[in-house]
Amino acid sequence: MVKKKGFEKLVVSAQSLGLDLSLLSHDAMLVVKGLQKKGFRAYLVGGCIRDLLLGKEPKDFDVSTDATPEQVHKIFNNSRIIGRRFKIVHVVYSGVIIEVTTFRSNQVAPKSVQKSTKNSTRVSAQSGMLIRDNVYGKNIVEDSQRRDFTINALYLDPIKQEIYDYNGGLYDLTQGVLDLIGDPDVRYSEDPVRMIRALRFSAKLGFKISKRSSDPIKRLSHKLLEVSNARMFEEVNKLFLTGHGYESFKVLCKYNLFTQLFPDTYGLIENKSYCNFIEFALKSSDQRFAENKRNMPHFLFSVILWNCFQRVLFGLRRNNDAMINPLDDDALVNLAFQSVFTNQDKVTDLPFAVTDNIKSLWRMQLLLQQYSENGPYSPDSLSVRNIFRASFDFLSLRAKFEPYLEPIVEFWSTFYKTSKALADKRHAANVAKRNKKQADIDEKKTKKKKGKAKKRPSEEGFEDESNLSEKRKAQLAKARAWRESMNLKN
Ligand code: ATP
Ligand code: MG
Numbered sequence: 001m002v003k004k005k006g007f008e009k010l011v012v013s014a015q016s017l018g019l020d021l022s023l024l025s026h027d028a029m030l031v032v033k034g035l036q037k038k039g040f041r042a043y044l045v046g047g048c049i050r051d052l053l054l055g056k057e058p059k060d061f062d063v064s065t066d067a068t069p070e071q072v073h074k075i076f077n078n079s080r081i082i083g084r085r086f087k088i089v090h091v092v093y094s095g096v097i098i099e100v101t102t103f104r105s106n107q108v109a110p111k112s113v114q115k116s117t118k119n120s121t122r123v124s125a126q127s128g129m130l131i132r133d134n135v136y137g138k139n140i141v142e143d144s145q146r147r148d149f150t151i152n153a154l155y156l157d158p159i160k161q162e163i164y165d166y167n168g169g170l171y172d173l174t175q176g177v178l179d180l181i182g183d184p185d186v187r188y189s190e191d192p193v194r195m196i197r198a199l200r201f202s203a204k205l206g207f208k209i210s211k212r213s214s215d216p217i218k219r220l221s222h223k224l225l226e227v228s229n230a231r232m233f234e235e236v237n238k239l240f241l242t243g244h245g246y247e248s249f250k251v252l253c254k255y256n257l258f259t260q261l262f263p264d265t266y267g268l269i270e271n272k273s274y275c276n277f278i279e280f281a282l283k284s285s286d287q288r289f290a291e292n293k294r295n296m297p298h299f300l301f302s303v304i305l306w307n308c309f310q311r312v313l314f315g316l317r318r319n320n321d322a323m324i325n326p327l328d329d330d331a332l333v334n335l336a337f338q339s340v341f342t343n344q345d346k347v348t349d350l351p352f353a354v355t356d357n358i359k360s361l362w363r364m365q366l367l368l369q370q371y372s373e374n375g376p377y378s379p380d381s382l383s384v385r386n387i388f389r390a391s392f393d394f395l396s397l398r399a400k401f402e403p404y405l406e407p408i409v410e411f412w413s414t415f416y417k418t419s420k421a422l423a424d425k426r427h428a429a430n431v432a433k434r435n436k437k438q439a440d441i442d443e444k445k446t447k448k449k450k451g452k453a454k455k456r457p458s459e460e461g462f463e464d465e466s467n468l469s470e471k472r473k474a475q476l477a478k479a480r481a482w483r484e485s486m487n488l489k490n
Contacts, residue, residue, distance in 0.1 A: 009141070010165040014156060017163060017170075019052055024158055027093040028061035031100060032158055034075055040067040043140060043155040049163065050151045053173055054205065059242075063100045064143055064155065068136065072100050104146040105137030128189030129226050141166050148187070148194050149201065149213075150179045172210075178202055179210040188216055192223035196235045199255060203239070203247035217255050224260055229349035233297075236261060236348050240300050243289035245282035264308035264343050274307050277401050284397070298357035299390055301350065303397070305340055309362055312336040333363055357387060364391035365398070369408055379415050384429075392416065 014021060028044055035042035042065040048058035065072065069081045072089040079091040079100075089100040137143045140155050147153040150169035156162070163170070167181050178201055180187050180194065188194055195217050202209050209217075224232070239248040252258040253275075259266045268274045281303040285295045313336035320326045327335075337359050344350070350358075364387055367377045382388060392412050399405035 010170060012163045012165070012170065014158075014161045014163055017053060019049075019156070019163070021158060021161065023052055023057075024048075025058075025061040025096070025098070027091075027096050028063060028098050029158055030093070031063050031076070031091050031098045035063070035065050035067055035072070035100075036159060038067070038071075038075055040065050040071070041139075042067075043157050043164070045140075045143075045155050046147070046152050049154040049156050050169075050173065053154070053170075061098055063098060064103060064140065065100060066103050066139070067100075068102050069100075072102070103137035103139060103143035105135050105142040106145050124190070125226070127223065127226055128186065129191065129223070140164060145181055147181060148191075148197055150181055151201075151207075153181060176205070176207045177210050178205075178207045178213060180213040184213050184216050185220070188220045189223060192220065192227050193231065193235055195221060195224065195255075195257070196239065199251045199257065200235075200239050200244075200248060203244045203251050204242075206247075214255075217257070221255070221257055221260050224257075225347070229345065229347055232261070233348040233350055237297050237300070240282065241285065241289070241295040241297065243286050245286050245295075245300075246279060249278060249282055261347060262304055262308075262344065263347065264305060264340055268307050268311075271307075273401060277307075277397075278304060280400060281397055296357075296390070297350070298354045298361065299394070301344075301354065302358045302361045302390075302394060305344065305358075306362070306394075306398075309336055309340050312339045329366070333366070337362065357390075360385070360387040361391050361394060364388070365395060368392070368395050368412060369405070371411075379412075380419075383412075383415065383419065 024044065025048075028048070032042045032044065042063055044061060045064040046062045048061045051058040067075070069087045069089050072091075073079050073081050076089075076091045078093065079089050081087060081089050086101070088102075091098045091100060137146070144153040144155070144166045150167040150172045152169070153165070153167050154169045154173075155164040157164070168179070172179050178198055180198070198209050198213060198217065201207060239245070239252070249258065252261065253269065259269055265274075285300070288295055313332060316332045316335055317329075320332060341350070341355055364382070364385065367382055368391060371377055371379050371382060385391075392409075395405060395412065396409050399409045
């Protein structure tokens with residue numbers, strides 16, 4: 001039985017822990033071997049070791065090394081250096097990304113190094129949040145202390161087949177405990193996302209959060225507002241779309257963080273029927289995930305914010321009736337939508353395509369209820385819209401809690417099944433879309449070959465902005481901020 005020994009080094013053979021090395025990613029092994037061959041130290045680290053020891057399939061494989069990002073990049077031509085806050089290297093094998101990080105350290109970089117490059121330092125905001133953390137460490141002892149939880153700081157040398165633990169992670173793994181490395185107040189202030197990660201891993205793994213790691217969460221939760229809203233959008237997706245959404249919801253409510261992530265749900269979360277609706281939806285997306293089906297962010301946000309949208313819309317309609325020049329319903333829907341997303345965007349910056357889909361999906365809820373053979377929204381015209389399938393699924397979900405919708409769902413369900421002409425139309429549209437995509441790819445390849453694509457696209461591959469409308473410029477700025485916060489910027 002492994003004992004918790006704090007910072008004492010623990011070396012355990014992978015075999016004795018029952019770790020099946022044949023489950024290691026072939027690509028990650030290539031990276032480790034490639035680095036070790038050049039004389040660098042390299043280990044598999046983090047979630048992949050944790051998950052393998054728990055008998056789960058790892059989501060991805062991360063490598064930790066003493067080679068600098070530049071050295072890693074030099075070894076692998078299929079790699080790129082990304083990120084600013086954390087400089088890391090992505091080594092890419094036919095679509096699979098192996099993330100390689102250089103050992104980090106708790107020490108403050110010497111002045112000479114700080115001056116040498118603006119990326120080689122650690123920079124904090126006044127709140128304690130780390131804005132940049134690129135002080136490189138000498139070994140895995142130092143590196144392990146920069147990681148978040150003890151169970152995420154296990155290192156495997158796949159060649160020696162040894163696991164290294166300096167923080168009692170193996171012990172915590174046997175106890176089902178999530179314990180932050182270092183002083184929780186400091187570590188949460190450095191990166192408030194660690195609070196969300198604590199709740200996510202607790203939901204995903206069914207682990208308890210140690211008392212010292214859970215105590216500060218409610219007190220420090222306001223610090224989440226300091227995190228870039230693009231990064232928060234990604235974190236919300238990880239919480240709810242990857243098979244443990246229902247558990248995430250429960251644990252977020254327990255720590256009063258749900259309303260922090262979705263401020264407009266304040267006042268709704270105490271409502272039993274709202275919670276039942278969310279729980280039902282999250283259980284079905286967990287089920288979809290288990291069946292290897294994709295869960296889409298627009299559906300998630302549509303579900304969570306639907307009641308907020310309705311609440312605003314009803315209020316607007318009530319006031320509108322008393323107006324001398326009342327607005328039409330489309331305008332009211334737009335206003336309600338703007339109101340909900342002006343608030344939500346402050347926390348999670350949704351890409352334009354996602355908000356656009358949510359708007360269409362919500363608008364379709366109203367239209368699906370108003371269909372009529374001869375009216376402006378005939379079933380034929382509604383059912384060929386892109387968002388129809390998601391809208392229908394959403395309506396079915398609502399009908400579980402709003403029984404008056406049942407006959408409407410019944411109508412659309414029969415219509416969907418029996419309308420072969422529509423099915424053919426949809427199929428033809430999909431084929432055309434695929435062909436167009438292929439034609440675009442072929443055209444690009446040909447252009448590249450002929451050397452015609454001389455004009456470099458503007459910065460980061462975005463389009464030339466000089467002729468763009470203000471709205472498009474704002475969208476591009478949003479997309480750029482998102483890429484940057486997701487470390488997608490070179
Ligand atoms: P999963 O991939 O299943 O979500 P993970 O633990 O692998 O879980 P990643 O986001 O892939 O999570 O990060 C890989 C490793 O990097 C983590 O296991 C942890 O050691 C370290 N890490 C990630 N994010 C942080 C953070 N915010 N603070 C400190 N260490 C982190
Ligand atoms: Mg991972």
